[in-house]
Amino acid sequence: MPIWRNIEKKQFSPIYLLYGTEAFLINETKQKLIHSVLTEEEMDFNYSVYDLEETPVETALEEAETFPFMGEKKLVILHNPVFLTAERSKDKVEHNVKKLEEYVADPAPYTILVLTAPYEKLDERKKITKLLKKNAEVMEANKLHDKELKTWLRARAAANEVQIDEEALEHFLIIAGTNLMMLASEMDKLSIYARDEQRITREIVDQLTARSLEQDIFALVDKVVTGKIEGAFRIYYDLLKLNEEPIKILAVIANQFRLIYQTKELSRKGYGQQQIAGFLKVHPFRVKLAIGQSKNFSDEQLAAIMGMLADSDLQMKTSGMAKPLIVEMFLFKLQSLIK
Structure with a gap:
C-alpha cells in the first residue's frame, strides 16, 4: 500500500x-x-x-x-x-x-x-x-479482493524476510480463510518457521496453518465434489474430535451451498466477482472459491441439496436421531446425488 x-x-x-x-x-x-x-x-x-x-x-x-x-x-x-x-x-x-x-x-x-x-x-x-x-x-480500508489480498500477504512475508511460493499462497488462502487478523498471525508464524530457508512452501503451509471451520467445510465439500468421500468423512470426524457441534457443522455446510447457489445464479446474470461479493456482503476470495465449486453442480442438483439440508436441519431439531449420524446421512446422500 x-x-x-x-x-x-x-x-x-x-x-x-x-x-x-x-x-x-x-x-x-x-x-x-x-x-x-x-x-x-x-x-x-x-x-x-x-x-x-x-x-x-x-x-x-x-x-x-x-x-x-x-x-x-x-x-x-x-x-x-x-x-x-x-x-x-x-x-x-x-x-x-x-x-x-x-x-x-x-x-x-x-x-x-x-x-x-x-x-x-x-x-x-x-x-x-x-x-x-x-x-x-x-x-x-475495505475488504481486499483476491489480488490485493495476495499483495498484502506477500508484503507481510517480505517484512519478515521470507518469500512465499505462489502455489503456497493460493493454498494458504484456501485453508486459512480471509480474516486479516488471523491471516497476519498465521503468516508471521509461517515466516518464523521458514526463516532459515527464507521460503514458505505449500508443505509448510499444510503442516503449520490453522484451519477455520469455514475452510474445513469448504475442503469437505470439495472432497465430496471430487469423489473423495473418505477424505470428506475424515474431515468431518476430525471436526467432531475438536468438539464442533454437528448442528453447527450442518449450518456451515448449508451456508457454503447457499453461497454456491447464489454465485452460480448471479454469474449467470452477468455479475462479476467483485459485484457478487458486494451484493452478498461476503469476501471476494470466498466468492472466487464458490464460483469454482458451482461449476460442479447443475441447478437441479443444487435445489435438491438445499432441500436435503432443510430436511437434515429439521431432523436435528425434532427427531431423536443422533445428531452426528444426521450429518453422516446427508454426506452419503450428497455423494449419491452428484455421482
Missing part, C-alpha cells in the same frame, strides 16, 4: 483519513504511524486520542494546534467522526465542523492529525468530506 511506504520513509502528511470496515487495516496503519512518528519518550507528551462520540471535535483541534513538547511532531488521533457519514448522530455531542473545515484547509505543520472512520461509506456531499478527500492522505 502506497500510504504505508510513505509512512515507512517518514514522508508524513499533516492529515490522514482512514475509513472503511476492515478494522485490522485501519489499526495496523495507525500503529505504523505511531511507531514512525514518535519515539517512546515522546509518546507521553505528544500523543493524544479522542473519541468523537464523547468529545467535541473542536476540543481535539485545540490539542492539535498546541506546539509539541520535547519533540518535533505530535500525533492526534480522532476516532468515530460520524459527521462524515449520512447517519444522524445518536449521541449528545455537538461538533463545530466549521472549525475542522478551517483546520483541514490550513493544518498545523507540527501535528499529524489522523481521523479513523469505521464506516463503509462517507457522505461525499458534505463540504468536510470533500475537503478531507482533497487535502488529506486517504486510505479506504
Whole structure:
C-alpha cells in the first residue's frame, strides 16, 4: 500500500483519513504511524486520542494546534467522526465542523492529525468530506479482493524476510480463510518457521496453518465434489474430535451451498466477482472459491441439496436421531446425488 511506504520513509502528511470496515487495516496503519512518528519518550507528551462520540471535535483541534513538547511532531488521533457519514448522530455531542473545515484547509505543520472512520461509506456531499478527500492522505480500508489480498500477504512475508511460493499462497488462502487478523498471525508464524530457508512452501503451509471451520467445510465439500468421500468423512470426524457441534457443522455446510447457489445464479446474470461479493456482503476470495465449486453442480442438483439440508436441519431439531449420524446421512446422500 502506497500510504504505508510513505509512512515507512517518514514522508508524513499533516492529515490522514482512514475509513472503511476492515478494522485490522485501519489499526495496523495507525500503529505504523505511531511507531514512525514518535519515539517512546515522546509518546507521553505528544500523543493524544479522542473519541468523537464523547468529545467535541473542536476540543481535539485545540490539542492539535498546541506546539509539541520535547519533540518535533505530535500525533492526534480522532476516532468515530460520524459527521462524515449520512447517519444522524445518536449521541449528545455537538461538533463545530466549521472549525475542522478551517483546520483541514490550513493544518498545523507540527501535528499529524489522523481521523479513523469505521464506516463503509462517507457522505461525499458534505463540504468536510470533500475537503478531507482533497487535502488529506486517504486510505479506504475495505475488504481486499483476491489480488490485493495476495499483495498484502506477500508484503507481510517480505517484512519478515521470507518469500512465499505462489502455489503456497493460493493454498494458504484456501485453508486459512480471509480474516486479516488471523491471516497476519498465521503468516508471521509461517515466516518464523521458514526463516532459515527464507521460503514458505505449500508443505509448510499444510503442516503449520490453522484451519477455520469455514475452510474445513469448504475442503469437505470439495472432497465430496471430487469423489473423495473418505477424505470428506475424515474431515468431518476430525471436526467432531475438536468438539464442533454437528448442528453447527450442518449450518456451515448449508451456508457454503447457499453461497454456491447464489454465485452460480448471479454469474449467470452477468455479475462479476467483485459485484457478487458486494451484493452478498461476503469476501471476494470466498466468492472466487464458490464460483469454482458451482461449476460442479447443475441447478437441479443444487435445489435438491438445499432441500436435503432443510430436511437434515429439521431432523436435528425434532427427531431423536443422533445428531452426528444426521450429518453422516446427508454426506452419503450428497455423494449419491452428484455421482
